[in-house]
Amino acid sequence: AQSVTQLGSHVSVSEGALVLLRCNYSSSVPPYLFWYVQYPNQGLQLLLKYTSAATLVKGINGFEAEFKKSETSFHLTKPSAHMRDAAEYFCAVSATGGGNKLTFGTGTQLKVEL
Amino acid sequence: GAGVSQTPSNKVTEKGKYVELRCDPISGHTALYWYRQSLGQGPEFLIYFQGTGAADDSGLPNDRFFAVRPEGSVSTLKIQRTERGDSAVYLCASSWGGQENTGELFFGEGSRLTVL
Numbered sequence: 001a002q003s004v005t006q007l008g009s010h011v012s013v014s015e016g017a018l019v020l021l022r023c024n025y026s027s028s029v030p031p032y033l034f035w036y037v038q039y040p041n042q043g044l045q046l047l048l049k050y051t052s053a054a055t056l057v058k059g060i061n062g063f064e065a066e067f068k069k070s071e072t073s074f075h076l077t078k079p080s081a082h083m084r085d086a087a088e089y090f091c092a093v094s095a096t097g098g099g100n101k102l103t104f105g106t107g108t109q110l111k112v113e114l
Numbered sequence: 115g116a117g118v119s120q121t122p123s124n125k126v127t128e129k130g131k132y133v134e135l136r137c138d139p140i141s142g143h144t145a146l147y148w149y150r151q152s153l154g155q156g157p158e159f160l161i162y163f164q165g166t167g168a169a170d171d172s173g174l175p176n177d178r179f180f181a182v183r184p185e186g187s188v189s190t191l192k193i194q195r196t197e198r199g200d201s202a203v204y205l206c207a208s209s210w211g212g213q214e215n216t217g218e219l220f221f222g223e224g225s226r227l228t229v230l
Contacts, residue, residue, distance in 0.1 A: 006156075009154075032217055034217070034218075036221075041223070042223060043117070043118070043205070043220075043221035043222050043223045043224065044157070044205070044207075044219075044221040045221070046218045046219070049217055049218065051217055090156050090157070092156075094217065101147075101159050101162055101170055101173075102157075102159065102219065103159065104149075104156030104157045104158070105156050106154070106155055106156045107154075107155075107156050
């Protein structure tokens with residue numbers, strides 16, 4: 001079975017500051033890991049994914065995440081936050097990597113302040 | 115449009131009524147998924163289709179919930195004898211199947227169900 005834990009349901013940063021959204025996973029088999037973003041009144045959109053290749057994954061809009069097996073983590077970062085980054089972010093895990101049956105975390109709402 | 119389309123976008127019904135939610139996936143996607151998202155929670159897996167058949171329905175909460183995909187394209191999620199606890203946003207997603215699968219799910223905007 002797989003699960004993810006997102007620490008912090010709400011994160012607030014200043015525009016231009018570092019964004020760090022935390023995700024820890026649990027999986028009985030090598031995991032595939034994903035970050036999705038949900039903007040208001042829009043569907044979930046894939047930010048980036050880890051599928052057992054490079055441990056540092058770069059995604060859209062300047063986001064990246066690093067897979068750390070020893071820490072069972074897949075934290076999402078962005079060096080400089082922008083107002084348009086305000087959204088809800090979900091970490092998800094899949095055992096097969098085939099995209100089916102993703103298990104999502106409870107989400108982190110990112111607020112960006114001037 | 116070229117994305118996943120879900121109808122209706124909003125549905126208000128009374129307790130005990132029957133509800134159908136429709137999903138039209140991206141053309142060519144053989145895999146289709148239904149998730150449910152309650153307030154303050156992440157999406158929760160319900161069922162997954164590969165083609166016309168349900169490959170995994172382990173997330174359906176009880177026998178009041180049923181989903182079909184008769185022609186391998188459009189899917190309908192059916193909820194009988196709705197209860198107030200069924201109120202949530204129902205999300206549909208699709209993806210490539212087999213060797214074309216990149217691991218990415220493409221989500222629709224969801225159908226918000228409110229049971230009074």
